Amino acid sequence: MLDLINLRKTFNPRTVNEKVALDGVNLHLDDGDFVAIIGGNGAGKSTTLNAIAGVWPVDEGKIVLDGTDISKLSEHKRAGMLGRVFQDPMMGTAATMQIEENLALAARRGDRRTLRQGITRAEREMYREKLSMLGLGLEDRMTAKVGLLSGGQRQALTLLMATLKRPRLLLLDEHTAALDPRTAEKVMNISRQIIEENHLMTLMVTHNMRAAIAYGNRLVMMHAGKVILDISGEEKKRLTVENLMEQFAKASGETFTNDRALLS
């Protein structure tokens, strides 16, 4: 379970660049909820994910994950409970380290790093198996440097790293936005497979309305730092792009102006 209670964050307060990024975000997720977050530029989608991950402290509000208030914990401490995939494929992996070394780092997320071996033989077998499930042939290149992989391969690997140790919450921050359409779809399908198999509570930010409609059991729309729509169940299943834009106009009093979201 996740509860976001009245989250507020202002960047560059008391300057000309002041920006209210989160203006009282409230959201509740049940275990196993797969929520797609959609909204225009500057709506606060990625900011919400960063607030949960602890990239910076929030000004106000609480983040409660499975009964624990994590809003005061540092980023690396929260990491034990979270799996994260970023928009930039370069961001989620260490390019100069091997595929198996990256996985070994992720397998120890939240654990104390000791003077034990950084990667064991038994682990390698497990990684080989998991990598082969991605269907990208990475299981035969386990000692290759991650920097040699394509963007799609790196995102798939990051996804595997984020879920290697079961996270209580998976945060996907526009993780297919930097990929070409075919690769994006492949990575989305891998995401769905991993999420469904492991029954993971997931927050997925996307610019893509179609993806938001197609994936997940709930759709949340943000606007100006607030949640303005929350659609689930049968209503979510019947949703269309036109319908969604209509609802956006009603809820926000504006028309949805985001070319990227419309065209993709």
Added chain:
Amino acid sequence: MNIATLLNAMPGAIAQGLIWGIMAIGLYITYKVLDFSDLTVDGTMATGGAVCIMLMLQGVNVWVALLCAVLAGMLAGLVTGVFHTGMGIPPILSGILTQLSLYSVNLWIMGFRANQGINVTKYPLIVSARNVRNLSLNNPILMTVAVIALLVGVLYWFFGTELGCSLRATGANERMSRAQGINTKKSKILGLMIANGIVALSSAMFAQYQGSVDVNMGRGAIVIGLASIIISDVVFGRLFNNFALKLVAVVLGAVIYYMVIQVVLWMGLNTNLLKLLSAMVVAVFLAIPYWKENLRKGGNGHA
């Protein structure tokens, strides 16, 4: 120009290169593994020697004195680490602040004298320039190679452990490291401590080797270290992929550096111009990847 003079000077150049190669290994850890340009080393490269020599002059056992030198270096690394991670000071400035403080600290350790000598006949030094042309077990080249072998072995093991991997990850991608639960501040501090401990070891050995410690001994150490790393990259980069071999290559880079210096001096360069020459050579080699990149992109040189 007598070739015999040059050959006669080579054992000394090799020994000096090996000892400074230990320093270059320390620099490799901050510069390459942690991606942190650590200017502390110019200070630490005198601190180690100062601590070691002063303790030995007090009658302390040579190995205990070496250990204390390493600990003093680690302390210097800790200070730089805290400047950076705890006080938000940029890496280069953190190093400069520690380096400047160390100038006073080093003088203080040395009883407020700019240099201190130690006599090889009276004290059991582990390395001494006096024996560098001896074909015996007390040749400093042998002892230094043994120390390097041990050091490379320990570092190879360490950077394969969970903790060592977290240090490498911090240098490779800080944001990813935090997302994987690594305390990147702790990683940086630990890396700086290890690196400066190694630099201090090199300093302590070099002070013994030359039989004295000088407060200016470490000036330009970072440039010599960078030169060694660059030379090792150019000469052995394609050959060595293994971490231990890369460290060995860095030491060999330092040896090549000192051999080249010896040749240049032999050809009649004024010793006072050496630092200028070193800095220019390093600047050019640092520029090469940047120029290559621009050429590849067809860019006009703007970053």
